[in-house]
Amino acid sequence: xxxxxxxxxxxxAAGLSAxxxxxxxxxxxxxxxxxxxxxxxxxPGFSTPDDKGNWTGLDVDICxxxxxxxxxxxxxxxxxxxxxxxxxxxxxxxEIDVLSRNTTWTLSRDTSLGANFTGVTYYDGxxxxxxxxxxxxxxxxxxxxxxxxxxxxxxxxxLADYFKGNNMKYEVIAFAxxxxxxxxxxxxxCDVFTSDVSQLYxxxxxxxxxxxxxxxxxVISKEPLGPMVRHGDDQxxxxxxxxxxxxxxxxxxxxxxxxxxxMVKSDKPEVxxxxxxxxxxxxQLGLTKDWMVRIVKAVGNYGESFERNVGSGSKLGIxxxxxxxxxxxxxxxxxxxx
Amino acid sequence: MAIEPRKPPSQLLTRxxxxxxxxxxxxxxxxxxxFVAALAWISxxxxxxxxxxxxAQRITAxxxxxxxxxxxxxxxxxxxxxxxxxxxxxxxVGLLNTLLVSVIGIFFATLIGFLIALGRLSxxxxxxxxxxxxxxxxxxxxxxxxxxxxxxxxxxALPNPRQSIxxxxxxxxxxxxxxxxxxxxxxxFEPFVVAVLVAIVAAIALxxxxxxxxxxxxxxxxxxxxxxxxxxxxxxxxxxIFGVPVTFEVPVLRGFNFAGGSxxxxxxxxxxxxxxxxxxxxxxxxxxxxxxxxxxxxxEAGSSLGLQRGSVLRLIVIPQAMRVxxxxxxxxxxxxxxxxxxxxxxxxxxxxxxxxxxxxSQTGQAIEIxxxxxxxxxxxSLVTSAIMSFYGWRISRSMGG
Numbered sequence: 001x002x003x004x005x006x007x008x009x010x011x012x013a014a015g016l017s018a019x020x021x022x023x024x025x026x027x028x029x030x031x032x033x034x035x036x037x038x039x040x041x042x043x044p045g046f047s048t049p050d051d052k053g054n055w056t057g058l059d060v061d062i063c064x065x066x067x068x069x070x071x072x073x074x075x076x077x078x079x080x081x082x083x084x085x086x087x088x089x090x091x092x093x094x095e096i097d098v099l100s101r102n103t104t105w106t107l108s109r110d111t112s113l114g115a116n117f118t119g120v121t122y123y124d125g126x127x128x129x130x131x132x133x134x135x136x137x138x139x140x141x142x143x144x145x146x147x148x149x150x151x152x153x154x155x156x157x158x159l160a161d162y163f164k165g166n167n168m169k170y171e172v173i174a175f176a177x178x179x180x181x182x183x184x185x186x187x188x189x190c191d192v193f194t195s196d197v198s199q200l201y202x203x204x205x206x207x208x209x210x211x212x213x214x215x216x217x218x219v220i221s222k223e224p225l226g227p228m229v230r231h232g233d234d235q236x237x238x239x240x241x242x243x244x245x246x247x248x249x250x251x252x253x254x255x256x257x258x259x260x261x262x263m264v265k266s267d268k269p270e271v272x273x274x275x276x277x278x279x280x281x282x283x284q285l286g287l288t289k290d291w292m293v294r295i296v297k298a299v300g301n302y303g304e305s306f307e308r309n310v311g312s313g314s315k316l317g318i319x320x321x322x323x324x325x326x327x328x329x330x331x332x333x334x335x336x337x338x
Numbered sequence: 339m340a341i342e343p344r345k346p347p348s349q350l351l352t353r354x355x356x357x358x359x360x361x362x363x364x365x366x367x368x369x370x371x372x373f374v375a376a377l378a379w380i381s382x383x384x385x386x387x388x389x390x391x392x393x394a395q396r397i398t399a400x401x402x403x404x405x406x407x408x409x410x411x412x413x414x415x416x417x418x419x420x421x422x423x424x425x426x427x428x429x430x431v432g433l434l435n436t437l438l439v440s441v442i443g444i445f446f447a448t449l450i451g452f453l454i455a456l457g458r459l460s461x462x463x464x465x466x467x468x469x470x471x472x473x474x475x476x477x478x479x480x481x482x483x484x485x486x487x488x489x490x491x492x493x494x495a496l497p498n499p500r501q502s503i504x505x506x507x508x509x510x511x512x513x514x515x516x517x518x519x520x521x522x523x524x525x526x527f528e529p530f531v532v533a534v535l536v537a538i539v540a541a542i543a544l545x546x547x548x549x550x551x552x553x554x555x556x557x558x559x560x561x562x563x564x565x566x567x568x569x570x571x572x573x574x575x576x577x578x579i580f581g582v583p584v585t586f587e588v589p590v591l592r593g594f595n596f597a598g599g600s601x602x603x604x605x606x607x608x609x610x611x612x613x614x615x616x617x618x619x620x621x622x623x624x625x626x627x628x629x630x631x632x633x634x635x636x637x638e639a640g641s642s643l644g645l646q647r648g649s650v651l652r653l654i655v656i657p658q659a660m661r662v663x664x665x666x667x668x669x670x671x672x673x674x675x676x677x678x679x680x681x682x683x684x685x686x687x688x689x690x691x692x693x694x695x696x697x698x699s700q701t702g703q704a705i706e707i708x709x710x711x712x713x714x715x716x717x718x719s720l721v722t723s724a725i726m727s728f729y730g731w732r733i734s735r736s737m738g739g
Binding site: 084085087088089092109111112113114134142143144145146148151152153156157159160161164170171172173174175176180183184187188189191230231232 | 394395397411412514594682683696699
């Protein structure tokens, strides 16, 4: 009876039962020899293939860090590009082990999807992109505008709330992918393209003449973006959560991609705990003692990854802002690694 | 098709067994029964298992979400809708949008299809070649590509609202769609509608009377002057007595878009154009095959009665051809309806886009929503088939078949 039902469900209920039965994601990943990581279909700065076909970006670095911690090899990853609409189903069905795809943490997503957010990789907010030629200086001047938006996002609901709250009329045209959305905006179907501000900067790079478009000053929502894992596997939840904290913690401790080999010889107690020369924190997670060293060697600390992908070292040139360390005026903060 | 004569119900068991390919007698029947029972048990297991596993993973299940507020807006709705309406309303909005594009698409596909088929069979060399070229070009290009072509290459190339093409400053064509004056009912509206209906009914009655006279006594009565007189005269009379039926709200450019008036959004236009022209190519071939299947002698007989080519086609050939045309035509109607779900590529808010798309990703309840959506498409298809079967049954009955 059990076997029959398992087979049937596997075939017809999109493999839900197989995943529910085995909570051993770490073991599954190790046996497979590969981390399966859900990313976007191409969002510069967060997850996009470069000209050689290698995936890069802040969200990609989270997956690379996990792979480095598990395999000591940041290339053992299968990237699965997902539309906003398909992402949760891919996680629920077990197609991916972790969803690292600029996804906003909300209460309903945390509770009803059978998945958990593990932390915040990027504190974002929703904004508006318009053509400079419209001579609009504020989102409050957008009454009667046509707005292009990607479907299946929190953006759609924030948009409805904002225009209703300010007694403004608008027309919404919702597309399935980011590319279709920006194309419709560029062709003039819409006056406004709305999304998370980081995404506006990223998508602006795709239009013919980025200098003719401007991001309006209003930020109308909180959009904390972070990775997600399935319910029911606390060990895997901890690994993904602490991978991000390892990157933030490394920045707090001053561990960088360059100096990490030097820092292994450090005799500062907190650094020794982090690099694994003292205690067995990594093993408590189910990983190895040098897990943080592996992560920092592969992708650098949080600040390095940020600057390389979305900050001053990238085409996007976004300022750290809220994503600066708590000790430097931002709100990125890692619980003590001890 | 309901063309074959019905068999008496006493043969039901034998027919059932034959249909299932089973053995004769009761042992075969019992085997079939067991098979059905096993099928039912497996279905039950699937549902129960999915539910248990969803619970184990703490994924919300059930249909309670339908009563929650949707919280997002939709660009085209046939019924009043706002973001504070529940998901059930979103479902209806999406369903109506799907039905709208399907019905209008089917209408134009049939019209274009018949015209192209007649063109292809026409003795006019040029017309036949152009129609043939149309069929070969359109049916050999992927539909999604054609939808994107209309949307991104044709309609997006229209000017922006501030430079829109206007006719009499009342009709505006831009990349936001076609905006036309909106009729608003006045005091004379209801009498006007009644007058029009009366005129139509009277014209039909007159036409039927004239036809009966033609068949019975061979006298030709010219119907159209009277019919036209009634169709214009009666509504005019109503306007004179009760006042104008409607006034028009003329759209004006205000801010980014036109305020007032009615609007056809470009997503709808692109989808309807693509679906109807694409399906028309297939319908044209079906109609052509149907017409060719009617024996040539029928046409010659008609001509020898002194009927003109148009009348021969209309009165003799097409009614016979319909028996061949109808089943594959039904398939095309079903295809068009199902293909309308490609709307999602250009942001037309059909059922798949707003319900199986936005609603699904907001609630995360994939199994329920996909289940409902599949059920709806199945129902639409079955209803379409039933209507077409009924039509086929009427044709076969009227032809004594």
